[in-house]
Amino acid sequence: MKKKSWLAGITSLVLLTGLLAGCSGNGNGNSNSSASNNESAGKNASGSSKGTVTLKMWGGVPPESGPQEVIDNWNKAHPEIQVEYVRFVNDDDGNLKLDTAMITGQDVDLYVNYTVSHAAKRVESNLALDLSKFTDYNIDEKMGSDAEGWKIDGKYYGVPTTKSAFFIALNKDALDAAGLPVPKDWTWDELREYAKKLKVGDKYGFIQNMEPFVDPIDSVLSQEGYTKADGTSNLNHPLVREWLETLNGMMQEDKTTPPLGEQLTSKMPVEQVFLSGEVPMLNIGAWLLRSSNNFTDFPRDFKIAFAQVPRLADSADQYVTRGGLGDYISINANSKKQEAAWEFLKWYSDGGMAPMAAGGRLPASKDANQDDALNSLLGDKRDTYDLDSLMYVMFDDKTPTYVRSLPQEVMDLRSQEYEKYFLGSQSLDQTLDAMAARHDSYLKQNK
Incomplete structure (x- = not known):
């Protein structure tokens, strides 16, 4: 497949640093002795030779939020295959670090993709193993129909291991004081009214983590299509306009949510702001629970309730929420320890990952013990959550979900344009026209 400019940029970086890791033959097969050692390690995974295989898993x-306990549990039970966990931050710099490590032949045997777009780029660059070579684990059967959204060119290059949940976290005590019920089916207009009623003084009523910031657009376009029937961009869809107008009104007129420029420049620690009780509503994902369960660093004296992310007003019939499955774990196609990595990945997927629930990551496999996961999720903080709303948001299967699959280039171009609108340097019409025009250009270049 044709490699994109992102890979060219990484390759340039590699050349500038002298390809030191690649020249060492560490895990990329360039050194005969290294290849021999790795082949011996791979044989050991099936029990045909002595020694210990050591795997590196990047996530x-x-x-401390689950991975180390998972690794420790595996290592105690499997002395022949030991796993080491390497943390990378799931942002642009962190993903670049992971990609560079794989391209330069550093030790990466398994790694976690957090979006389909990242996974697709790694498949394109031959950095993810086609798992169809293994026939002893049926991903569709284990994970259900939602797994289908993670197929790339009709194949699995990883296992989607978690049930993902995105939601509005609510300060239940603040809701009660304002006489507001915990919402279920609600719209962005209704959230806007909640934010007005919950706003106290010059504080905000609503804040957002930037990762799910744009989800309302994808909720619509994942159903309506990112392109129209004639093949042109649909980024100027009327509901995209509605989202932009609503959020800008909250920023500029209501002053119930921070202006985007303020949030970006201040790098607002939204979890801390919410858990301190300063702002009563937060748009975020299930990773909030690794902080909300941590009373040492984030002490709080209020109960947390949960609501689905609102829908745009005219999207009731086709409303979907972001979720489905996540934490798509791939095996590096250049790893010489693929058999051992596969053994670990099967175990992890079928319940070994249960300690990850402490950070809001619930196992997706039908063979995982969900009671164990729920106990890990809540720990001894069960009484500090509104359990009815938590169960509804985490385990309700009635609301359809989507997995964000838009190419990273399109995500980048639309964010560059809507940021201009929120920063006041571009009108709404100009923003919609620019997003559509740039998307059209991208579509023509990638036919």
């Missing part, structure tokens, strides 16, 4: 979750 974005802090070790």
